[in-house]
Structure formats: C-alpha cells, structure tokens
Amino acid sequence: MSISTDDRYNTLEKSIKKLGYDKSSLIEILHSAQETFGYLGIDTLKFIASRLKLPYSKVYGVATFYNYFRLKPKGKHNVVVCLGTACYIKGSNKILENIERRYGIKAGETTSDEALSVLTARCFGSCSLAPVIVCDDVIKPKITLESSTREIEEMIK
Amino acid sequence: MIREKVRVKSFKINDICVTGQSNQSILEVARDNNIEIPTMCYLEGLSCVGSCRMCIVEIQGSHEPTPACTAKIKEGMEVTTSSPQIEAARKMILSMMFSERSHTCSTCVANGDCELQNKSVELPLEHSQVPYLNQRFEIDASHKNFVNDPNRCILCTRCIRVCDEIEGAHALDLAGRGLNMRIIHDMDEPWADSQSCTSCGKCVYVCPTGALYEKDISEEEVIKKREIITELIKNRGK
Ligand code: SF4
Ligand code: SF4
Ligand code: FES
Ligand code: FES
Numbered sequence: 383m384s385i386s387t388d389d390r391y392n393t394l395e396k397s398i399k400k401l402g403y404d405k406s407s408l409i410e411i412l413h414s415a416q417e418t419f420g421y422l423g424i425d426t427l428k429f430i431a432s433r434l435k436l437p438y439s440k441v442y443g444v445a446t447f448y449n450y451f452r453l454k455p456k457g458k459h460n461v462v463v464c465l466g467t468a469c470y471i472k473g474s475n476k477i478l479e480n481i482e483r484r485y486g487i488k489a490g491e492t493t494s495d496e497a498l499s500v501l502t503a504r505c506f507g508s509c510s511l512a513p514v515i516v517c518d519d520v521i522k523p524k525i526t527l528e529s530s531t532r533e534i535e536e537m538i539k
Numbered sequence: 540m541i542r543e544k545v546r547v548k549s550f551k552i553n554d555i556c557v558t559g560q561s562n563q564s565i566l567e568v569a570r571d572n573n574i575e576i577p578t579m580c581y582l583e584g585l586s587c588v589g590s591c592r593m594c595i596v597e598i599q600g601s602h603e604p605t606p607a608c609t610a611k612i613k614e615g616m617e618v619t620t621s622s623p624q625i626e627a628a629r630k631m632i633l634s635m636m637f638s639e640r641s642h643t644c645s646t647c648v649a650n651g652d653c654e655l656q657n658k659s660v661e662l663p664l665e666h667s668q669v670p671y672l673n674q675r676f677e678i679d680a681s682h683k684n685f686v687n688d689p690n691r692c693i694l695c696t697r698c699i700r701v702c703d704e705i706e707g708a709h710a711l712d713l714a715g716r717g718l719n720m721r722i723i724h725d726m727d728e729p730w731a732d733s734q735s736c737t738s739c740g741k742c743v744y745v746c747p748t749g750a751l752y753e754k755d756i757s758e759e760e761v762i763k764k765r766e767i768i769t770e771l772i773k774n775r776g777k
Contacts, residue, residue: 424726437703437735438725439712446714446727 385429388521389507393418394426398433405434412445420462420501420516421452455499456492459538461517461530463489466505468512477513477530478502484531497538550616565607565618566594576620577629577658579636580695581608582745582765584772585704591695592632593658596620604628626662633658634668636693639718641673642748647691648756649749652763655693676721681731684754685743689721692750698722698742701768710736722750741768 397414401407431441463478492499511523546561559568579591587608595604599617676689703709714723724733743751744764
C-alpha cells in the first residue's frame, strides 16, 4: 500500500502536526504511530524522520532503545485489529476475542510456531470501513467474525 | 541567548597550581599544562560525551571519580589524576571494553594502530579481569571502500559525532541497548545503501579501533588519520 493512499499515514500526519512538527516530540510520535499501526515498520519510521527532519539513524536509534517499541511483529504474518471507537462499536473486540481464542494467544503475542502475531491498534483512520483489520499491511474493511478468520487463514496458509 | 561570561579560574591538578577559563574542562586545562590524563572517547574538536570513563580523576570532596573530559573546572578545586584506586578503576574499565566484544588483535587490521591496544600497553593491563562474552555480530562489508565490524567496536561514538558535527550527514547512530548496542547506518541498512552517507571516510579516520576500516589495505598500511579532524576544525576557526 502506498503512503499517500494509506489512511493510517493521515492519522499519523495529524498527530505530528498537532505536536507542531517538533523534533523533541519524537518519542510521543513514535507512541502514537505504534498505536496506529500496531508496530513501527521501517517505512513508518522513515516517514516520521522526514516529517520531523531528523536523521534516519537517530529515529531508528531511539525506536530500538526502548523495549516498548516494536519494530516488527515476531511472527511471519501479522494481523492488527483496530480497537478504535468506530471499530469497537461495530464489535471489533469480539473479533479480537475470537482470534485470540482460535490461535490460543493474546494480543501482542505470537503463536509458538511463529506463524502469526496478533496486534491491536487504535484507529487506522478508516472508520467509514469499520470494523477494520490489517493483514500483513493490507486493510480488510467491514470485517465479520467469519471473514476475519477466513482472511487470516488465507494469509498464513 | 545570554552568554555566560568566561572567567579565569585557579585550581590545582596533582598539587600543581593551574589556571583555566571557566568554560574549559579539567582535561583541557590538564593538557594545556602538559599533565597527561588517558582518554578514549574524547577527540579534540568533537563534542564530549563522557562515555568511556577512561579519563576519570578524583576531585577532593567528591565521593566518586569524575570524567575529566566533561567536568568543567571550578575555582579552588583539587584534582588528582592518578592514585591506586583510579588506576585500578581504569584497568577494570579497559578490561570490560575488551570483554564485551571480540578483540583478537592478531587478526585485526588495526593491529599496531589501535588506541584500545595502546591503552592496554600504557596502563598497563596485562591480563583480562572479566571473562570474555564472545559475542558475534554480523560484519557490514557492503560499502565499496569501508567495512563496519561491530565485533571490534567500543561504542565510543566518535564516528557518530564526526559524521553529525563535522560532515553534517548524521548517517550513523547507536541502535539497541546494553550489550547489543551497535553502530548503524540510517535504518540499520547496509552501508552501501545509506542515503545519507557521503562516503567521506571521516568515521573511519577517527575510529580508535579496527571497527571501521578501509578495504583492501593490509595491517601495515593502516594509518588512522585521527588528527586530521582536529586540524580540520582548527582551520574552520570553530
Ligand atoms: S563515510 Fe562520512 S558520511 Fe559516511 S558514515 Fe562515515 S562520516 Fe558519515
Ligand atoms: S565504530 Fe569505532 S568510532 Fe564508532 S563507536 Fe565503534 S569504536 Fe567508536
Ligand atoms: S476506529 Fe478503526 S479505523 Fe477508526
Ligand atoms: S575520554 Fe572522558 S569519558 Fe571518555
């Protein structure tokens, strides 16, 4: 998915703007980026670095210094369930519970065969498509209990 | 910005009366007076980070050793640059630098021109005081001229500082923490792919060890031009 069409980057851009593109708010921005994406991918970090006009290496250094930040989900594949307001109202918590039960792991964990990591995020910025999950960086709109497991099975097969 | 007025301060180093300007560090005043204090991460012309602790000194009235490269001078202070405790602490610090990575000098390009090796001769550190960890890191030899071997890095951050402060590229930084800390380019990308690196080689010149080195030259040919940076800054009138 390209950055310009990915709503999550709009959400991120907004929080960076709110902090006045201030270099010293890097950690705060990394926090909200992780909330939005579920983890901090290299593209996300590069986006943040260029918006704040910070060197790549500096941003990467800060992101890897704190245990709290996840640069990549441990599993080979990952599903991020949005728990933002719109998705929550439309039952994304049920979807998450179902996934957790099915794969025997909690949000933030990875299956023992390292095939799947389950992550949560707070609003991808695609609320009109709620409830939304992201399978390996691809947004899956208007998801249901059945379609969510179908999408995940499709992804990890 | 309000400029703090620079004042002249008098104090003692090893019972010798010395004077310096209030914005100077203990190390700078000591060097002006030909008093030797061993250093490692310090490089004249770059900012001081106090990361290696090799330059620790005793200041009367203070309970713990203080790094001379970052401590500013104070009127009437009494500094001791060498004592049995200080010497023992320096040896331990150096020994820990050796143990953290793998320093097999006989197979290192910097053999003979390595500040880590030289320090162990100067102090002297005859044998290791802590067990080796024998960590293994991947070597980045992607660049056409240079190699980054984290196995010989002492994390002094000279390379980061010279790249940021002198070259203005800030291609390098530290990633991770604790024992796994490493020097990286951009987003931990291969050196050859780094968009910000200008391939100027300054990091290679200032590296005290064989962690950053030039390709295709033999041990005998390795000459680290560490002073070149200090000269460069002087010429810029910084
Ligand atoms: S070669 Fe120059 S620009 Fe590249 S990392 Fe080293 S100091 Fe920085
Ligand atoms: S690569 Fe060399 S200059 Fe850079 S931190 Fe390691 S030892 Fe110091
Ligand atoms: S609440 Fe889920 S996308 Fe906005
Ligand atoms: S030289 Fe002073 S702490 Fe490294």
